Amino acid sequence: MRVKVGGEQRDVRTLWREKSTIRLIDQRILPHTFEITSLKDHRETAAAIRDMVMRGAGAIGVAAGYGMAQAALEAKDLSLNEFEAYFDAAAERLRKTRPTAANLFHAIERCLDAAKGVSVSDRVEAVVAEADAIAEEDLAASKRMGEYGNSLIEDGACILTHCNAGALAFIDYGTALSPIRSAHKQGKRVHVYVDETRPRCQGARLTAWEMEQEGIPYSLIVDNAAGYFMRKGEVDLVIVGADRVAANGDVANKIGTYEKAVVAKENGIPFYVAAPRMTFDLKCEKGDDVEIEERDHDEVRKMWGVDEKGNAMRILISEEKANVRNPAFDVTPSKYVTAFITEEGILEPPFKESIRKAFA
Numbered sequence: 001m002r003v004k005v006g007g008e009q010r011d012v013r014t015l016w017r018e019k020s021t022i023r024l025i026d027q028r029i030l031p032h033t034f035e036i037t038s039l040k041d042h043r044e045t046a047a048a049i050r051d052m053v054m055r056g057a058g059a060i061g062v063a064a065g066y067g068m069a070q071a072a073l074e075a076k077d078l079s080l081n082e083f084e085a086y087f088d089a090a091a092e093r094l095r096k097t098r099p100t101a102a103n104l105f106h107a108i109e110r111c112l113d114a115a116k117g118v119s120v121s122d123r124v125e126a127v128v129a130e131a132d133a134i135a136e137e138d139l140a141a142s143k144r145m146g147e148y149g150n151s152l153i154e155d156g157a158c159i160l161t162h163c164n165a166g167a168l169a170f171i172d173y174g175t176a177l178s179p180i181r182s183a184h185k186q187g188k189r190v191h192v193y194v195d196e197t198r199p200r201c202q203g204a205r206l207t208a209w210e211m212e213q214e215g216i217p218y219s220l221i222v223d224n225a226a227g228y229f230m231r232k233g234e235v236d237l238v239i240v241g242a243d244r245v246a247a248n249g250d251v252a253n254k255i256g257t258y259e260k261a262v263v264a265k266e267n268g269i270p271f272y273v274a275a276p277r278m279t280f281d282l283k284c285e286k287g288d289d290v291e292i293e294e295r296d297h298d299e300v301r302k303m304w305g306v307d308e309k310g311n312a313m314r315i316l317i318s319e320e321k322a323n324v325r326n327p328a329f330d331v332t333p334s335k336y337v338t339a340f341i342t343e344e345g346i347l348e349p350p351f352k353e354s355i356r357k358a359f360a
Contacts, residue, residue, distance in 0.1 A: 001167035003213050005034055012036075013139075013171050014059050015066070017132065020073045022066050024054050027168055031209035032306045042070040042090045049097040049104070055202070056169020057243045057279050058142065061103025062135045064094050068111035069131035072124045083120045087112075087127075099291045100252055100329050102244040102281040107134050134278075135171055141276035141343035142173035149179025149239065149274055149341040153188060157236045160193040160226055160264075163254035164206035165241025165274065175241040175274035177210060179341060184216050192218040193235060195226055197254060199299040199326065223256055227263045238264045239341070242275040249334030249351025250287025251275075255327055261336035273332075274341040280359050287331035297324035 002009055015024035022039040028051075029035060037053065039045045045067035048054060054063055071090030075083045091108050098104055114130035117123040153159065159180060166177035173181060183190050192211060197203035204220055211218040221229065229235050238260055244252040251257070251273050264271040284290060301322055304314045340347040340355070347354040 001172055001210065001213065003034065014056075014168050015054055015063060015171065017066050017069065017135070020070055022063065022070070024048070024063075025168065026053055027055060027206060028053055029312070030168075031205055031212075032310075032312065039070075041074060042067040043093065045070060046093045046097050049094070052200070054168075056164060056174075057101040057103045057241065058138045058170030058175070058276065059168070060098055060101045061107040061278055062138050062171055064097075064104045065107040065111055065131035065134040067094050068108060069128045072111075072115065072127040076120060076124045078120065080120055083123065084115075087115060087123075098293060100243050100293045101279075102284075103278045106278050107131075110134060138276070138278070139171045139173070141278075142167075142170045142175060142178050144343040145175055145274050145276065145341050146173055146178030146182035148343075148345055149272070150182040150186065150188075152237065152270070152272060152339075152341070152346070153179055153183040153190060154236070155188045156190075157183075157188070158191045158193065158234055160195070160229070160235045160238045160260065161207060162195045162203065162226075162238075162240050162257055162260055163197045164202040164210070166207055166210045168206050168210065169241060174210075175276065175341070176239040177207070178274065179239060180216065181214065184214065190216065192216060193226070193229055194218050194220045195223050195256065195260075196220060197256065198223055199303075201303075202254070226260055230263055230267045230269055235264075235267075235269055237270045237272060239272045239274055242273050242279050243329055244284065244290050245273070245275055245280045245340070245355070246284045246287050246289065247280075247282045247352065247355060248286050249337055249340070249349070249355060250290075251332040251334070251337060252287060252290040252292070252329050253332065255330050258330040258332045258336075261332045265336050270338040271336055272339055272341055273337055276343050277359050280355060282356065282359065287333065290329075290331060292330070293328045295326050295328050297322075297326055300324045300326050
């Protein structure tokens with residue numbers, strides 16, 4: 001993605017590997033501060049995933065793969081039995097970070113499968129290569145989703161999106177934002193309605209920032225305004241990402257996605273989900289089987305921002321001990337999904353058949 005740093009334009013990925021160190025954009029402090037941080041070992045990487053230094057299904061999956069590569073490199077001088085014990089413990093630590101996104105678990109399993117060599121050195125080499133392959137596949141899939149999804153966007157279209165499923169949620173390009181980027185680059189006139197996406201405001205902080213960086217016209221709206229604009233006829237289509245897609249086409253995504261899908265259906269607006277192979281979980285029969293992560297209550301009680309003097313601060317907006325429920329995701333039944341935008345093309349209903357044909 002192209003970003004403006006110190007008045008200069010530069011190309012940067014969301015995260016990448018430099019030997020045993022992971023370098024990444026710290027998304028907790030965007031849009032007010034752009035900073036590249038470093039993760040020195042798999043423990044730091046697991047903590048960064050858990051604490052949302054990076055977030056988004058694709059970025060989480062790539063980070064998990066890189067974390068497995070770090071663990072392999074950390075154990076390269078151990079005996080075979082010691083290596084296996086260390087590597088398995090690292091996998092378990094990474095699994096426990098975020099329970100909903102399928103990409104994380106797929107990446108870990110791929111790296112575990114890669115560690116089947118005869119010697120420790122063979123295993124280390126294979127795991128590192130697999131982690132790098134996961135990252136490159138993420139990049140290629142995101143770009144292809146943009147090319148396929150572009151065909152669904154007409155010149156002059158107004159598009160609603162929720163949360164951040166852009167370059168920051170993957171290595172680059174993103175899922176929901178990739179077709180928008182492709183359409184904009186092709187010269188189509190598009191306008192994006194960006195939901196703020198409480199409680200962590202990934203739309204307000206991250207998606208709006210990406211739109212600013214690339215000069216794509218947008219309007220930031222509060223979450224509760226989406227239905228207003230849909231009913232007024234100011235939204236032509238909705239595109240969202242996904243954290244896990246079940247075999248029947250049910251979609252687990254950022255909390256609030258279900259509401260958008262229902263209102264879109266009521267108003268006859270196409271509702272598209274952009275997601276790569278790594279996000280589809282064919283072992284998960286239906287959305288009700290997805291574990292929904294519940295996060296810290298203070299995410300709802302408090303908000304983070306910058307005051308008029310430029311000081312970053314977190315303020316309390318409710319009673320200090322207000323009782324809170326904070327599910328991070330919800331499930332949208334497949335009946336509300338018009339089609340999936342994937343790196344294999346556009347998948348249409350019936351989804352059980354089209355998903356299995358594309359990814360089995």
